[in-house]
Structure formats: C-alpha cells, structure tokens
Amino acid sequence: MRLETELQSCRVAELQWREGGSAQRLLRRFLRAVRQVVGAPDYERYLEHHTACHAGRAPLSPREYYADFVRWRFGGGGPTRCC
Amino acid sequence: MLALKMRRYLSPILWIAIAALGAAAFAVLALTRGENVSAVWILAAGVASYVIAYRFYARFLALRVFALDDHRATPAERFNNGRDFVPTNKWVLFGHHFAAIAGAGPLIGPMLAAQFGFLPGTLWLIAGVVVGGAVQDFTILFASMRRDGKSLGQMAKEEINSVAGMAAMIAILAIMIILLAVLALVVVNALKASPWGLFIIACTIPIALLMGWWMRNIRPGRVLEASAIGIALLLAALVAGRWVSLDPVWSRWFTWSGTGLSWAMIVYGFFASVLPVWLLLSPRDYLSTFLKIGTVLTLAVAIVLTLPPIRMPALTQFVDGTGPVFAGKVFPFAFITIACGAISGFHALVASGTTPKMVTRESETRLLGYGGMLMESFVGLMAVIAAATLEPGVYFAMNVPAGTIGPTAESAARVIGQWGFTLHPGQMEALARQMGEATLLSRTGGAPSLAVGMASILGRVVKGSGLALWYHFAIMFEALFILTTVDAGTRVGRFMLQELGGHVWRPFGQVSWYPSILISSALIVAGWGYFLYQGVVDPLGGINSLWPLFGIANQLLAAVALCVGTTILIKMGKQRYAWTTVVPLVWLVIVTLTAGWQKVFAAEPRLGFLSHARLVAQGAGNPNAARLIFNDRLDAALALIFMAVVVVVIAASAREWWLVLSKRKAPAVNEAPFVETAYATGD
Numbered sequence: 001m002r003l004e005t006e007l008q009s010c011r012v013a014e015l016q017w018r019e020g021g022s023a024q025r026l027l028r029r030f031l032r033a034v035r036q037v038v039g040a041p042d043y044e045r046y047l048e049h050h051t052a053c054h055a056g057r058a059p060l061s062p063r064e065y066y067a068d069f070v071r072w073r074f075g076g077g078g079p080t081r082c083c
Numbered sequence: 084m085l086a087l088k089m090r091r092y093l094s095p096i097l098w099i100a101i102a103a104l105g106a107a108a109f110a111v112l113a114l115t116r117g118e119n120v121s122a123v124w125i126l127a128a129g130v131a132s133y134v135i136a137y138r139f140y141a142r143f144l145a146l147r148v149f150a151l152d153d154h155r156a157t158p159a160e161r162f163n164n165g166r167d168f169v170p171t172n173k174w175v176l177f178g179h180h181f182a183a184i185a186g187a188g189p190l191i192g193p194m195l196a197a198q199f200g201f202l203p204g205t206l207w208l209i210a211g212v213v214v215g216g217a218v219q220d221f222t223i224l225f226a227s228m229r230r231d232g233k234s235l236g237q238m239a240k241e242e243i244n245s246v247a248g249m250a251a252m253i254a255i256l257a258i259m260i261i262l263l264a265v266l267a268l269v270v271v272n273a274l275k276a277s278p279w280g281l282f283i284i285a286c287t288i289p290i291a292l293l294m295g296w297w298m299r300n301i302r303p304g305r306v307l308e309a310s311a312i313g314i315a316l317l318l319a320a321l322v323a324g325r326w327v328s329l330d331p332v333w334s335r336w337f338t339w340s341g342t343g344l345s346w347a348m349i350v351y352g353f354f355a356s357v358l359p360v361w362l363l364l365s366p367r368d369y370l371s372t373f374l375k376i377g378t379v380l381t382l383a384v385a386i387v388l389t390l391p392p393i394r395m396p397a398l399t400q401f402v403d404g405t406g407p408v409f410a411g412k413v414f415p416f417a418f419i420t421i422a423c424g425a426i427s428g429f430h431a432l433v434a435s436g437t438t439p440k441m442v443t444r445e446s447e448t449r450l451l452g453y454g455g456m457l458m459e460s461f462v463g464l465m466a467v468i469a470a471a472t473l474e475p476g477v478y479f480a481m482n483v484p485a486g487t488i489g490p491t492a493e494s495a496a497r498v499i500g501q502w503g504f505t506l507h508p509g510q511m512e513a514l515a516r517q518m519g520e521a522t523l524l525s526r527t528g529g530a531p532s533l534a535v536g537m538a539s540i541l542g543r544v545v546k547g548s549g550l551a552l553w554y555h556f557a558i559m560f561e562a563l564f565i566l567t568t569v570d571a572g573t574r575v576g577r578f579m580l581q582e583l584g585g586h587v588w589r590p591f592g593q594v595s596w597y598p599s600i601l602i603s604s605a606l607i608v609a610g611w612g613y614f615l616y617q618g619v620v621d622p623l624g625g626i627n628s629l630w631p632l633f634g635i636a637n638q639l640l641a642a643v644a645l646c647v648g649t650t651i652l653i654k655m656g657k658q659r660y661a662w663t664t665v666v667p668l669v670w671l672v673i674v675t676l677t678a679g680w681q682k683v684f685a686a687e688p689r690l691g692f693l694s695h696a697r698l699v700a701q702g703a704g705n706p707n708a709a710r711l712i713f714n715d716r717l718d719a720a721l722a723l724i725f726m727a728v729v730v731v732v733i734a735a736s737a738r739e740w741w742l743v744l745s746k747r748k749a750p751a752v753n754e755a756p757f758v759e760t761a762y763a764t765g766d
Binding site for chain 1 (some may be wrong): 164165166167172175178183203291298299303306307310360361368369372373376436567568574575578689
C-alpha cells in the first residue's frame, strides 16, 4: 500500500540504456532486460527510481517490494495473455 | 558524395530484388503440383512480404496516417513512476509485447486449417497480417498511447458511445468463456491417455508452488533464479516422464480419460482463481513465458537449419466444404480457423494494456505494433510448416475424430484411402511407438499433430536425440502456456463478473470479499467447464464446433477494435486515410457474419447448429438426444449474440462517422494534451 502514494510523475533524467561498461555491467544490463521482457520485479531498479524521485522517504524492503509488485501485476487477474 | 550516390541507386535495386524473391516464392508455392516443395519457399514468401510491408506500408502508416511525433512526450515519460509507466528500450519492449500476444492460437489455427492444404493458410497468414492484423495492433497501440494507456473498452466508450462500450465488455466476457473452453479442450485432447504428458503437466503444479514459495519467502523477488530452478525441474520431469510411461503401475496412475481430465481442469481452474496469486499464478506465468520465448526461437532456428520438405498438397479437395477436421468451405472458414496469426482481436487488449505505457518514443510503436504482429504471423507460418511436413495421411489420422475414421488403424486407413491419401495401418502404430504414446489416432485439437511436426523438425537438428522426448517437450510447451491462459483468464473473468455483479448488488463488487470471490470464480469455471465437458463427450470431438465459435468471436473482437480505430482516424481529420482500417474491417465483417450465419442456419447438419439439432431430433433411439439438441441451440445462440454485438458496434460507429463527416458534430479528439519531450530526439 505504501507504494501507491509514490505513484506520481517523476522524470528520470537519463535512460539507463545509455551507460556502457565492463562485462559485469553488461551482464547486469542483460538480466535487467530479461526481467523487463518477462515482466519480473526488479528491486535494484526500484531503488534507483526511489532514490531519484522520493529520496526523502525510506524505501520498501525487498520482501515488501515483492509483495506489492505481485499484488499490482497479478492482482487484476494477471497480464493479458493471448490465445 | 559518391557513397551517397551509390546508396540512392542501391536502395531501389535492393527492394526490387526482395520483391522479386517474394514473388518468385509465391509463384513456386502456387504453381508446383504433386512434387515436394521445400519449406524455404514458405519462409521466403513470408519474410520478403514482411520486410516490404514494414518498410513501406508501416512507414506510410507511421508518417502519414498517424503522424507519429518524437517531440511529443509519451505516457511513459510523463508519468514515469518506476512501475507501470516506465520508458523502456524498444527491443526489450518488443520482447515483452511479443510474449504477451503470442500464444497457442497462431499455432493451433494453421494446423487445423491445413485440411485445405498448406496454401490457403500461408496466403492468409501473410496477406492478413500485412493489411489487417498488424494495422489493427499498430492503430490500437497508437490510440492507447495517445490516451495515456486507456483500454479498448474505455476507448470504445469514449470515442463511440457507451452502448458500444457496453457491447465491447459483453463481447470480451463471452469470448473469454469460449476461448478458455476451447483451449482447455486442446489440452485435454493432448493429455488424454498420455501418462508421459500428464505426468509432466501434473509436475508443473508442485514446481510452481515451490517457485512461488521461493520467490516470496526464501529469496524475495528473485524471479530469474526461481525460474531457472523451475525450468531445470521441468526438464527433469520431462525425462522422468518416459520412465513413468513405461512403468506398469505408474503409467496406470497417469492414464486418464477425457472426462476425468476435464473435471481435473475445472477443479484446478477454480483453485487457481481463488488461491493467492504469488502461490500459483505468478510462478506459472514466468515459467511459461520463458518456455514460450525459448521454444519459439528454437523452432525458428531449427526450421531455418533443416528446411524440411513439404509433404502436404497445396490444396486438398476439402476446400469444397466436405473437410473432416471441421466443416465449411475454404471461404469463410479458412479465415475463421486461422484467426490469431493473421488478425487477432485479443491483441487489441494487449496493445491497449501494458505496452502503450512503456513506449519511450512515439515512432517506436511502428516496431512494436506492426513489427510485433509480423512476428506473430511468422509463428503461424512455422505452424503451417510443421503441419505440411507431416504425411497427409498421418495428418488426417491424427486430426479427424473417431466418429468419422473409426476406432482402429485399419478403419482409419480405409477411410483416409477413400479420400485419396495413403496410410498404412502399421504406420500410425509405428509413429505412436516412436513418439512414446499409446495411440495417435484421432488426437484432435491440433496440439498432438503440432508436437509430431515439431518433434520431426527438432529431431533432425539434434541427431539421435529421440523423437519421443521432443514430442513430449512440445506437448509440455503447449499445455503449459495454455494452462497459464486458463489460470489468468478465469481470474480476469472473475473480476469482470464481480464488476458487473457489483452493479446489481453492491457487496458482490468487492473484489476481495471471499463469498463474492468463490461465487464468481465458480460461475466462470462453470461457464467454460460446461463447454469443455460437452466438447469432450461430443462424438465429433468438440473442436469441430468450438474452434469455429472461438474464431468467429476473436475476429468479431478485431472488428470492434477496427471500428474504434476508424472512428479515431476520422475524428483526427484523417478520413482520407480511413481506408487503412476500413478495408480490413469490411473484410472481417463479411467473413465473420457469413461464417456465423452458416454455423447457425446452414442446411447441412455437419455445418449448421440448428440443422444438426433437427437431425438429432428426427433420429430415434439416441439416449443423448436432448443434451445434443440443447448444446446445438446454445452454440447457435452464442453465435447470434456475437453477431448482434458486432452489428451494434458497427451501427454505433457508423452513426458517429456520419455525424462527424457531415459536420453535424465537431471532430473532438480525446487525446492527452501535447507535452514536449525532454529526451533527445533523433533529428
């Protein structure tokens, strides 16, 4: 429920995809992309957004974040899955 | 300077070459008779058409019709909240969008339509997507993106009127029921008397529970980790299934009848709708998404590597409507049967769902909407190839119900021989043994024959890997993502019902009130479960009547989406280009109303529901007569409701078009206001 109050517009100045880097960074970028493709939660990404946009407040713990994410994504019956 | 000049000449030459290749491929497919054609021609015809359509037609739609503007901030940028509104890399979003639109439909439809030969399916998958399906997806994605990600139902209500909005809601609920029933029937037919297949699918339930528990309690939110464990366990179950099928005691435990399986599905669907989402629904969704993307890519690579020869004729005699897989002539039933791979109304729900909220720049909708649908059509072509690599005799022995070809390999060989295809009685037994199944006769629904086709293609790539393993891998892949659709669909239906019920009695609308959850879940499960059960006990296999109903429903939803699209174009002052959506709309309306009318009123009992009911009523001594007659009338009523819904939506839209075009009404667009983007734009 706490996350609901954070749902307000926030421009994140830079797209994450602009940054280049080492092999480890590349792997992290790849895993982040995979998470987005399958619609999986991404705590790291949430923290980035939280730091950029709601720096004043304490972020959710991984467990709280996951519970909130699942409620949001699958709460209405899940993403539309086609035939 | 020189390079620029070179490019100016090279580009037209390249496009002319691609066009010539495509034309040559179509010529080979259409003109070769009686000899084996390579699948490479199907691929070449498809890919050349897709590339040309994407380069020219999609570009025309993007620049002229929609006038996509990269200076305009998208909803993802304006509302960026780190969750549903997130600017996303276009290739990542392409994957996400494709995973949401791809399903069993584009695989099963072309497989069933192969009774007409491979040519009608190939042509319609290619032509339909270029002119119809991809335009629909692109238009709705664009419209929803300009409206902050509004859903199709909301847009129908706002752009046309509330009657159209209500009609769209009812259509979606009714289509959901039929969709779930027909998909569940495909799974039941695939797992019936197949201990190996059933064992794997039964294993997915404890695997999903383990994943759910892992992601919630052990390592919160670690979906990739849990999915890796889940996939490893799934593959272990796939291998262990062989042992189960060979063991006399275990195999008896996992050999179920169709009716037993359908009850199991009904009970399972109910629990999936009632249990917390983290426990069952979300882990299965991730598991099936990974499996879906992985298998589609593997199959594409395998087809390109092996280029299997086509054994199916281009056209069969069944184009005249005497087909044994499903009744009806090639027009309109090839179009109804193929449905999803060429144009799918369901995509309008996805294109107005999560995708529009994640687009970074407007111009990227061309890749997502138009390009995503081209990819879906390509999956359909892979199903055509899988079907066409089967011997026609084998194809018919697997896909024709026992009511037509009889219970034994001998009777099947006799009937199929009369149709002019060769089938040796021993052939089916040998094939069944190869695939690790008890029998492959009359395994209707398309999934088993798709699995045989996929197994023979994948088995060619990995030599000596065992066809039985690939066959059950394919069955697992299809059944898993169909069951995910059944889980999610039941839940979505439950929410819709609770919302509708809330208008009648307020407490019912509280989505987390347990009595309401139980009642609405039971009602939805009963709805699709009824059609499923009747399909299973139907002597003609059920697919016969349910798949066309599903196709009609799906295509009518597409017609609703195109009505919304046309209305929006006219209100944008783009009536000059309204033909882009009107042409496919007119075609869909002709096809679906003709098909609907024939399914209800055709004089031939094999085709028309009502004449079949009359035939049953005349025949004496059938103990199931009352039930069969009731079901025929129910199916007829459903088809009529679908047709009525689309007529209502078209009438409401046409009125709106006339009001705007005759200047009786100001063309107000409900777009979100223009906001300049803060991102760098290309130019």
